[in-house]
Each structure stands twice: as structure tokens, then as C-alpha cells.
Amino acid sequence: MNKARTNPLNTAAMHGALILYTLIALFPVFVILINSFKTRKAIFREPLALPDADSFSLIGYQTVMKQGDFFLYFQNSLIVTVATLFFVLLFGAMAAFALSEYRFKGNTLMGLYLALGIMIPIRIGTVAILEMMVATGLVNSLWALILVYTAQGLPLAVFILSEFMRQVSDDLKNAGRIDGLTEYTIFFKLVLPLVRPAMATVAVFNMIPIWNDLWFPLILAPAEETKTLTLGSQVFIGQFVTDWNAVLSALSMAILPVLVLYVIFSRQLIRGITSGAVK
Amino acid sequence: MQKPRIRWHIAVFLAPAVLVYTAVMIFPLFNTLRLALFSKVDQERVFVGLTNFRTLFGDPIWSEQFWNALGNNFWFFIVHMLVQNPIGVALAAILSHPRLRFAALYRSAIFIPTILSFVIVGFAWKLILSPIWGIAPSMLDAVGLKALFAPWLGKEEYALTTLALISVWQFVGIPMMLIYAALLSIPEEILEAGEIDGITGPSAFWKIKLPLILPSIGIISILTFVGNFNAFDLIYAAQGALAGPDFSTDILGTFMYRTFFGFQLQLGDPHMGSAIASAMFAIILIGVCLYLFGIQSRMRRYQL
Numbered sequence: 026m027n028k029a030r031t032n033p034l035n036t037a038a039m040h041g042a043l044i045l046y047t048l049i050a051l052f053p054v055f056v057i058l059i060n061s062f063k064t065r066k067a068i069f070r071e072p073l074a075l076p077d078a079d080s081f082s083l084i085g086y087q088t089v090m091k092q093g094d095f096f097l098y099f100q101n102s103l104i105v106t107v108a109t110l111f112f113v114l115l116f117g118a119m120a121a122f123a124l125s126e127y128r129f130k131g132n133t134l135m136g137l138y139l140a141l142g143i144m145i146p147i148r149i150g151t152v153a154i155l156e157m158m159v160a161t162g163l164v165n166s167l168w169a170l171i172l173v174y175t176a177q178g179l180p181l182a183v184f185i186l187s188e189f190m191r192q193v194s195d196d197l198k199n200a201g202r203i204d205g206l207t208e209y210t211i212f213f214k215l216v217l218p219l220v221r222p223a224m225a226t227v228a229v230f231n232m233i234p235i236w237n238d239l240w241f242p243l244i245l246a247p248a249e250e251t252k253t254l255t256l257g258s259q260v261f262i263g264q265f266v267t268d269w270n271a272v273l274s275a276l277s278m279a280i281l282p283v284l285v286l287y288v289i290f291s292r293q294l295i296r297g298i299t300s301g302a303v304k
Numbered sequence: 305m306q307k308p309r310i311r312w313h314i315a316v317f318l319a320p321a322v323l324v325y326t327a328v329m330i331f332p333l334f335n336t337l338r339l340a341l342f343s344k345v346d347q348e349r350v351f352v353g354l355t356n357f358r359t360l361f362g363d364p365i366w367s368e369q370f371w372n373a374l375g376n377n378f379w380f381f382i383v384h385m386l387v388q389n390p391i392g393v394a395l396a397a398i399l400s401h402p403r404l405r406f407a408a409l410y411r412s413a414i415f416i417p418t419i420l421s422f423v424i425v426g427f428a429w430k431l432i433l434s435p436i437w438g439i440a441p442s443m444l445d446a447v448g449l450k451a452l453f454a455p456w457l458g459k460e461e462y463a464l465t466t467l468a469l470i471s472v473w474q475f476v477g478i479p480m481m482l483i484y485a486a487l488l489s490i491p492e493e494i495l496e497a498g499e500i501d502g503i504t505g506p507s508a509f510w511k512i513k514l515p516l517i518l519p520s521i522g523i524i525s526i527l528t529f530v531g532n533f534n535a536f537d538l539i540y541a542a543q544g545a546l547a548g549p550d551f552s553t554d555i556l557g558t559f560m561y562r563t564f565f566g567f568q569l570q571l572g573d574p575h576m577g578s579a580i581a582s583a584m585f586a587i588i589l590i591g592v593c594l595y596l597f598g599i600q601s602r603m604r605r606y607q608l
Contacts, residue, residue, distance in 0.1 A: 036404075039398045039401060039404060040406075042394075042395075042398060043395070043398060043399070043406075043410045043414075044410075046391075046395060046414060047410055047413045047414055049473070050413060050414045050416060050417050050473070050476075051413060051416065053417075053425075053428045053429060053432055054416065054417070054420070054428070056428075056432060056439065057424075057428050057431070068437075069437065069438075072437060072438070072439050072442075073439070112320075112324070115320075116320040116321040116324060117321060119316075119317040119318070119320060119321060120317060120318050120320075120321035120322065122317055123314050123317035123318045124318075127311065127314050129311070129314055135318065135322075139321070139322070139325060141330070142325065142329055142330075144526075144530060144588075144592050145333065145585070145588065145589075146530060146534040146588070147328075147329050147333075148534050148536070148557070149333055149336060149534070149581050149584055149585045149588075150329065150332035150333040150335070150336045150581070151332075151336070151560075151564070151577075151581065152332075152336045152339055152564055152574045152577050152578045152581060153331070153332035153333070153335035153336040153339060153578075154328065154332040155574075156335075156339075156574070157328075157332060157335075172324065172328050173328055175324050175328070176324050176325050176327075176328035176329040177329065179321050179324065179325050180325070183321060207313075208313040209313065209316075212317070233418075233419050236421070237419075237420070237421035237422065237423075237537075238421075238537075239421070239422060239423060239536075239537040239540065239541065240536055240537060240557075240561075243540075244565065255421045255423050258423055258424070259423045259541060262423070262427055269431075269437075272427065272431070273431075276424055276427055276428060279421065279423065279424050280420060280424055283419055283420060283421070284416070284419075287416065287419050291412050291415070294415075295408075295411065295412070295415070295481065
């Protein structure tokens with residue numbers, strides 16, 4: 026191709042800049058993770074050294090296990106995230122199908138109405154949401170969080186999924202209609218499997234903000250048995266500020282599940298962002 | 305093809321999404337705006353018109369807090385625009401270079417902070433910047449800049465900027481990814497045509513690529529604006545609901561939380577909280593409208 030745009034000096038400079046920024050991005054995470062496996066003395070004496078036979082210690086993790094109910098928090102976060110994704114994908118795909126497949130009065134208006142929520146953050150309505158959850162008795166239940174996150178995730182899901190559903194061939198659907206399939210069968214059996222990649226993109230987009238949210242768990246479900254991992258670690262760290270082993274271990278335990286999920290889904294996530302679905 | 309009967313399946317397909325969205329998002333949003341017009345008098349909810357807003361803007365104690373939070377919020381946003389977005393564009397420009405090795409690896413690594421929660425990010429940086437642990441001072445010492453160290457999160461004049469930079473560190477991955485996608489969609493022919501005319505290297509970036517990715521930069525700016533003006537988590541995780549030291553890191557999100565939920569000795573006041581939420585709503589609406597009608601509609605789009 027073109028030689029004008031590559032010379033060894035440039036390449037070295039580019040790698041230098043990228044390596045520098047990668048180090049800046051990873052350094053804090055690295056420091057937290059290595060120090061969570063060290064004794065208190067080693068944490069302070071040599072914070073940047075890797076744990077060795079001498080300084081290795083799991084005391085922080087033992088405190089976390091004894092004092093905090095991290096498995097429960099983790100389970101709550103998992104239930105909330107998975108249930109929300111299920112509802113966002115199911116309801117979002119159904120609405121997207123209705124908007125992209127059928128011509129009916131008010132179609133455009135309905136599309137605009139559902140798109141409003143892409144730009145307006147749901148947090149603005151928190152006061153009324155809390156009142157509603159108190160009135161319906163859903164406060165301090167995981168359902169409160171699932172409902173709020175579903176409402177928050179739907180606008181973008183409908184937007185992205187309807188873009189993709191417009192690309193599904195009409196011939197296929199009409200062939201199904203001639204064979205006597207109902208509209209519901211066409212949606213579930215023909216269209217849904219074809220937009221699976223788009224559904225994965227929507228799922229990955231929704232997953233991170235839900236898992237990491239602190240605002241709604243703090244306000245709608247702060248009870249001990251409904252704490253999510255994010256809120257649970259916030260409260261735990263707040264109580265154990267002076268116990269560095271425990272704080273570092275709690276942080277590491279909050280980082281690890283997200284990191285594992287990221288390693289599994291990073292391809293999907295990056296492809297989703299760069300595919301132009303949200304441009 | 306004439307179908308006079310009602311097509312029920314359309315309603316069935318739309319109903320769940322519309323119901324949940326309306327009941328949990330749109331209705332509470334307007335209900336919050338309505339609640340801002342009420343107040344509690346003798347345990348009863350009374351309509352008071354615009355009194356809450358008069359208190360918020362007129363009462364010295366309230367208005368001082370409000371303008372402080374708003375000003376801080378603007379500074380928070382400006383730091384993001386001046387630091388996060390240029391770094392994001394620069395990283396994307398390097399990453400999109402053809403035949404760069406390990407591009408995928410760099411991309412994935414730089415995106416890692418973005419997936420972490422504010423709680424993790426806030427505490428991790430709090431520990432690293434802490435003078436007790438001494439990682440930051442000893443690292444500055446290694447490059448001979450120890451004199452520059454200060455307990456940044458504890459000083460009124462630095463705390464907000466430090467937190468804004470921490471947030472930049474966390475979110476730089478998003479502009480990087482979006483700009484990267486935009487840069488990849490520029491056809492090779494355009495760049496080659498420029499090369500024939502003698503435009504290469506940096507000037508190719510400034511003269512050809514940058515004008516083409518301006519719409520993406522616009523979208524990133526408005527996303528940053530909306531995100532910053534309802535930010536809360538990072539400040540709460542790092543500095544607590546009081547947004548210390550001395551409210552110097554208070555932004556609209558923490559101000560609203562304190563007001564409506566209460567803290568320490570102050571009782572929560574849902575109606576004043578709603579008034580602040582309404583003000584936030586207005587600010588975000590103004591920002592989004594400015595973008596849609598002022599910037600996006602005037603921006604030149606090139607057919608690629």
C-alpha cells in the first residue's frame with residue numbers, strides 16, 4: 026500500500042504512547058490486586074512488590090468472608106442483572122418488531138416516545154420512583170431494581186433492535202405467513218434467531234451500568250438481604266476503612282467478577298460499539 | 305389486503321415495553337416535576353406553587369449551595385471536555401493506524417477502567433493518592449517531583465479537579481471506541497486521493513479525518529454532558545454524601561441526594577429534592593436541545 030504513512034520511528038512513538046497509556050489504565054487495578062494478597066506490613070513497606078512466600082497472606086479475604094455476606098451480594102447482583110436483561114431483551118425485541126414490521130397509525134410517534142428515554146436519565150424521577158415503590162410495597166426488594174433498570178434499558182434496546190429488524194428480509198416473513206404461521210410464531214421462530222447478534226450487543230451494553238450502579242440500590246434496596254455487590258462493597262469498605270487488608274480484598278472481590286465477564290464478552294462489546302449501532 | 309379488523313398482535317407486541325417504560329420512567333419523571341410544586345405542612349401535602357423554586361434560588365443558604373453545585377458541575381464537565389475527549393481522539397487516531405500491531409490488545413486494556421464500578425474506582429484512587437500509603441508520593445519521588453505531592457483529595461482547591469481527572473481516567477475508553485469506529489469507516493480512497501495531492505501524516509489527520517469525525521465528537525460531547533450532569537456515584541464513593549472537603553466537590557447529583565434523602569441531622573425533603581431534580585431536568589433538556597438544534601443540524605455531513 027502506501028509507504029508514506031509508516032516509518033519505524035513513527036511506529037515506535039505510537040507504541041510508546043499506547044504502552045504508556047495502557048500502564049496508566051491498568052496500574053491502579055494491578056496495585057489493588059497484588060496488595061490484597063499481602064500481609065499488612067508488606068502492604069506498607071513495599072506496595073509495588075509482588076507478593077512472595079514471605080509476604081503472602083489471605084488475612085484480608087478471611088475478614089471479608091467472615092464479616093460481609095459477599096456471596097449474597099453477588100447473588101443479588103446476578104439476579105438483578107440477569108432478570109433485567111431478560112425483560113429488556115424480550116420486551117424490547119417485541120416492541121422493536123411491532124415498530125419495524127407493521128404500519129399503523131402513530132407508529133412514528135410511538136417510536137419517538139420510546140426514544141425519549143435515550144437522552145433523559147431516569148435518575149431525575151427518583152423521588153417519585155421511591156414514592157411509588159413505597160406505595161406498592163416493592164421497596165427493599167430486588168423487583169424494584171429490576172423494574173427500574175428494565176425501564177431504563179428499554180429505549181436504547183428498542184432503538185438498536187428495530188434498526189436491525191428492518192434488515193430482516195420480508196420474503197422470509199411472507200413465506201412464513203403463506204405457510205400459515207401466526208405473527209407470534211414469525212417473531213419468535215423466524216425473526217428473533219436472526220437478530221441474535223444485535224441482542225447480544227444490547228445485553229452487553231446494559232450489563233455494565235446495571236452491575237455497577239450505586240444510586241438505585243442505595244435508595245430503593247439498601248436492606249441487608251437485597252444489597253447488590255456494588256452497594257455491599259461500598260458499605261463494607263466504609264466500615265472497615267482502617268483495615269487495609271480487608272479493604273483491598275473487598276475491592277479485589279468486586280473487581281474480579283467484572284474482569285472475568287469482560288474477558289469473556291470483550292469481543293462482543295467492542296464489536297458492538299464499533300459496529301456503528303449507536304452512532 | 306384491506307383489513308378492517310383490529311390487529312391485536314401489534315398491541316400485544318408493544319404493550320409490555322410501553323407499560324413498563326411509561327409506569328416506571330415517564331410517569332415518575334413528570335410526577336417528580338409535579339411534586340416540586342408541593343410542600344409538607346403539618347404532615348399534609350399542600351400545593352405551594354413555585355415556592356420551592358423561590359427558596360432554592362432566593363434563600364441565601366439554599367441558593368449558595370445550588371450555585372456551588374452547579375458551578376462545580378460545570379467545572380467537572382469542562383475538565384472532561386478538555387482532557388477526556390482529546391486523549392480519546394488521540395488514542396483512537398493512533399489505534400486506527402493501518403497495520404499497527406497489538407491494536408486489539410491495547411484497545412481491550414485501555415477499556416478496562418470503564419467497566420469497573422465507581423465504588424472500586426473511587427476507593428482505589430483514594431488509596432493510591434493517600435499520604436498514609438504513600439504510593440503516589442514515592443512514585444513522584446522516583447522522578448524527582450516529590451515536592452509536587454499534596455493530599456489532593458483532601459484539599460479544597462484540588463479535590464474537584466482530582467475527582468474529575470479520576471473520572472476521565474475511567475471513561476476515556478468510550479470516546480476512544482466511538483472515534484475509533486468513526487475513523488475506521490473513512491474509506492481508503494479518500495486518504496489516497498489526499499496523498500496524491502500531497503496531504504500526508506499529521507496534516508491528513510487535521511484536514512481530512514478530523515472534519516469527517518466531527519459528528520461523532522458532537523455525540524460524545526452530548527453524552528458526556530448528560531452523564532456529567534447526573535453524576536453522583538464517584539463523588540459519593542470517594543467523598544461521601546457531604547462531598548467534602550467543605551462541599552468543594554458537591555455536584556447536582558450529590559446535592560439532590562442529600563436534600564431528598566437527608567443526611568446526619570438534616571431531614572430528607574422530597575419536595576425540595578424534586579425541585580432540584582426539576583432544575584437538573586431543565587439543564588439537561590437545554591443542553592440536549594442546544595446540541596440537536598444548534599450544533600447537529602448545522603454540522604456538515606459528508607457522504608462517504
